[in-house]
Amino acid sequence: MIRAGVVGASGFAGGELIRLITQHPGLELTFLGGSSSAGRRPSELHPGLRDNRGLTVQPVTEDVADRVDVLFLATPAPVSAELSSLFADRVPAIVDLSGAFRIRTPELHDRWYPKVERRSDLADRFVYGVPELIGDRLKDAALISLPGCYATAITLGLAPLTLGLGLRLKTVVVDGKSGSSGGGVQLRTSDLHPFRAGAIAPYSPAGHRHAAEVGDFLERSRPGTIGSLSMSAYGVPNVRGLLTSSYVFTDEEVDRRELNRAYLRFYKGHPFVRVRRHDETLIPVPDPQAVLGSNYADVTVLLDEEGGRIVVLAALDNLVKGAAGQAVQVTNLRFGLPEETGLTQQPVMPA
């Protein structure tokens, strides 16, 4: 059994990690870390969970290193930066769910994470990327930085165009729509139920750091493929799930039929990415409700000939494929387990 520790146990991603580790046949939960919730049992913090072998949340101390093989950091970026530094050479694997080590280009990092000092020694050692695109590099990775929830969806949507077809995307306009769990367990008036239940909230209307993260990664992966990439993000009344719409303008020739085939080919052998036709079920897809609770990302590509653009839609559960599930997925790859281990749960729908 691989021993797993979770720091940030009181948050949504932390709770989801506990849920998925509990369901995982090869992972064993051996440590729960946190500060404000120290002393609490998981079931107090996450009303759906059963307690797990008597574990309570504990302050993080150095000796935690002796108790875990993999340490999941579901913590704010500054805390992740600090803990990564502390444990980098003391545990076999760290999986960081924060933004601390996502952006590689120093100026971009400083621009979007001004409060997280960049430690270049450490930063360069972190492997970053959606596992479907960097699987091989995870095999022996000691430090893994997980993409953001939106970034995972956008990247999975655009990669077949840039890395698969080699297209140069002149202009990409991303519109992201997310449920409220993406905001974490924080007491903000605007996140109270009366203000959020009926909202279509333009909370980040002109720019989002996940777009910077995507551009940084895709450009490094294949320079010259991304022109301008802008993003706006909206809160909608869902709790879980997000949908990203990427409106892509390119000067290159694109064939409608070929497009979908290219996506199918690109994700062949990747069980968590489902390339779906828009009208293949009784509801239009991709729709995050159709992946709820699961590690699937559903991706659909359409050619809007009149609009002169490619429309790429990607839906995922922000707490699973966008966070805890993807964390378990990279852990499987890191430790040589089959990629789907512990992640075979099917979507809970309708919900």
Next chain:
Amino acid sequence: MIRAGVVGASGFAGGELIRLITQHPGLELTFLGGSSSAGRRPSELHPGLRDNRGLTVQPVTEDVADRVDVLFLATPAPVSAELSSLFADRVPAIVDLSGAFRIRTPELHDRWYPKVERRSDLADRFVYGVPELIGDRLKDAALISLPGCYATAITLGLAPLTLGLGLRLKTVVVDGKSGSSGGGVQLRTSDLHPFRAGAIAPYSPAGHRHAAEVGDFLERSRPGTIGSLSMSAYGVPNVRGLLTSSYVFTDEEVDRRELNRAYLRFYKGHPFVRVRRHDETLIPVPDPQAVLGSNYADVTVLLDEEGGRIVVLAALDNLVKGAAGQAVQVTNLRFGLPEETGLTQQPVMPA
């Protein structure tokens, strides 16, 4: 009192017309028309309403012309086309809420409304447009075609750029997010609560006829201002309200400070359009929940310098400013009443 008839009394827009006419000091409901719901009282069809002077829904016959000064057609486009033809010279005013007479350019009409035969004689007599932009032309209009709900929001958002500042918009990408009442009272599996309550549904992901309507109108109003205009539309778990995001690329110089001022200037004296700063309340605006039940349209403009684009957001209640409220507003203007008569209801929020 101006005598008002409503055809299509069983639908959402029909019900909303009854509600607003009931609250209006200068309008009197004298006819309710419909076929499938003939014989029903309003309160049976619209559980919130009280019955209105014993009226029940009746089949539409020619003599209805004797009983109304204004006839509201909250009917499907083909029915509106037929009834408009029947009553065009028999009643002082027809206000059509359908798409039958919205698009002026014949090829565009045929493209987006293939099932609605264009009657050019009649079509040319209809006045079309958001009342804030064509107020003068409504004074003696006998035939009025009301813009679509999305089209109203997009047009109100873009007009200050093209008609106010005279900018040429090279590329406009519109992302529309709408509640479920926009779909009408129709029995579709995908509109059942279990499938819609958790949806972020890309129901019209690559093109929408309201975009054609907007382009047609803005280009006619000031030729050469609209380059490409594409649109995608999504269903979110709200019931009422819609938000349109217009991502605008222009080659012309735009000054951040001037932008907001231009909008304020453009809508000065128009009580139903509120130009709002994004952060002026405890929730981000514009958000359709902040206009619910009212005839307001909230508009916000932002410059995304890094993204090289202007972001225009517009929120309205699709059944009020997007349909029945705007219908009453044009009726006020048509009959010389103050524009706000009967439309002073403030937004019901939180709801």
Next chain:
Amino acid sequence: MIRAGVVGASGFAGGELIRLITQHPGLELTFLGGSSSAGRRPSELHPGLRDNRGLTVQPVTEDVADRVDVLFLATPAPVSAELSSLFADRVPAIVDLSGAFRIRTPELHDRWYPKVERRSDLADRFVYGVPELIGDRLKDAALISLPGCYATAITLGLAPLTLGLGLRLKTVVVDGKSGSSGGGVQLRTSDLHPFRAGAIAPYSPAGHRHAAEVGDFLERSRPGTIGSLSMSAYGVPNVRGLLTSSYVFTDEEVDRRELNRAYLRFYKGHPFVRVRRHDETLIPVPDPQAVLGSNYADVTVLLDEEGGRIVVLAALDNLVKGAAGQAVQVTNLRFGLPEETGLTQQPVMPA
């Protein structure tokens, strides 16, 4: 114009008072009071509202008495107690929306409001009760204590049985279901959208002070009619609205046909109470969605012969008939205006 002041302007009831006063032809908003939100404009606190003649929230000082004819206290009970004491003989009318003066029986008051010291001199001067039942007593009332939102619904439901038919109700079991706005604008983790959007939350499963309030009032109104009255309350995912179900056991003979007639008779001439048959619309009623934004209370009575009980259902908008609307209604009655003045807004549905 009657000059109106609102204290507690930042809360939901405060915002609703501002909305309704703005729509009211005989009321003029002249003062907004509050402490934590001092200096704020209404539109900052209530995103749907327009600002009203430049008013901002101000600390409450004695001289406010010179500026208002009626002072609405939308404040916590202890604050209401204090302000009532301060302004009792200085303003023509105080309408208190809190629980400070609702329960008359001293022991009951102390039991359910242990933190609100009872001032018997003041308490005895307050008129309490649902206006439909105590209309006459409001004509010259200087101090008015408004029933709680649940209490209004339960009382309207039971009064035709006890006060109308004179039945003795041996056992009444009340089950209350409410939207989240009933909890006020308070930062509680359990009221964050992710925890409340999918909840059926037994927040007060074994007892509620509104039941004590109802029993106290009905027993005083007609002694001996209420045996045991217990209540449980639940939070459901709505934002506005509540439904109370009163399951009534009585040893007296009850005739099914007579029951509904008795309710119609009892509320004849009371425009805000709608006695409705359960199946009279396309959705089952009463349902709070069918009164949203309006001052209606919908009441339905059924005889469950097999269960040996009477089922009384009452639905209202907790912020309107359950708070601000009822406050305006009693103000109309207090100042001799027609009862419906400013309250003719019809329900906004669907929403």
Next chain:
Amino acid sequence: MIRAGVVGASGFAGGELIRLITQHPGLELTFLGGSSSAGRRPSELHPGLRDNRGLTVQPVTEDVADRVDVLFLATPAPVSAELSSLFADRVPAIVDLSGAFRIRTPELHDRWYPKVERRSDLADRFVYGVPELIGDRLKDAALISLPGCYATAITLGLAPLTLGLGLRLKTVVVDGKSGSSGGGVQLRTSDLHPFRAGAIAPYSPAGHRHAAEVGDFLERSRPGTIGSLSMSAYGVPNVRGLLTSSYVFTDEEVDRRELNRAYLRFYKGHPFVRVRRHDETLIPVPDPQAVLGSNYADVTVLLDEEGGRIVVLAALDNLVKGAAGQAVQVTNLRFGLPEETGLTQQPVMPA
């Protein structure tokens, strides 16, 4: 591998059975039956699901018996009655999720299922009951009738009182609150999203057949323990999950402390029933959101001394513990598998 067939594959319970069988290590899906959806793949009908080994929905014919070891009937009661008759002696096990064989007392059956002719020969062979209470009888059962979703919750809530403590419950008033998935995939106007999203709908306000089912079972299990048992049922805006509140009046002495202990004792060794204290997490429990997607039933008991009653609350996922999950649970018991096999999925919360 146990071969499983599902008839009624297009409904919510059918879809949930496919989901759970797919996740089950000992069950293999070998047949999907249905009429209106014949020819469809599961993923077309249930947007979240992957297809399962190429299966499509097929009409039910006699030879299906050769392909299954257990046949799940997620069909309307009349269809279940017919198919049970057809397959009763042809397959090792039938699990019927409908109401066809739930009520044993003939008059009661005819009263609540007037359209389902009672076949006494067959009816007497069906084993009925919540598995926690009749586990032993399932070991060799060939015909199993699953309790209704509400009935499961109510029975789990009351059994510790009647079967555990041997109390006689003089009066039980049940209030049930349910999400919309309980209504099935049927095109009813009142189930369209606009009418259901804001509803607190008294759809069955004075009587419900699940109450008859509970009374019938508990009385047969221990005669004389149930006096009167009445029920009302409400639709709330959730999609999944239900909560039952049983307000219990008894003339016998009850000790507050003992009550909770009695429940813990009664369900010891039953992993799917969690006896929870009302305040043990950051939200009040039991709340169906805390069991979503899982086979748990959460039960809480409280003594309302002032109200003179016991309050029993039970929450479950109507599609899992209330239908498909319980069906798998009885199948495990029937075929000698550990009770939790394939049902270890933890609740997905928040969702």
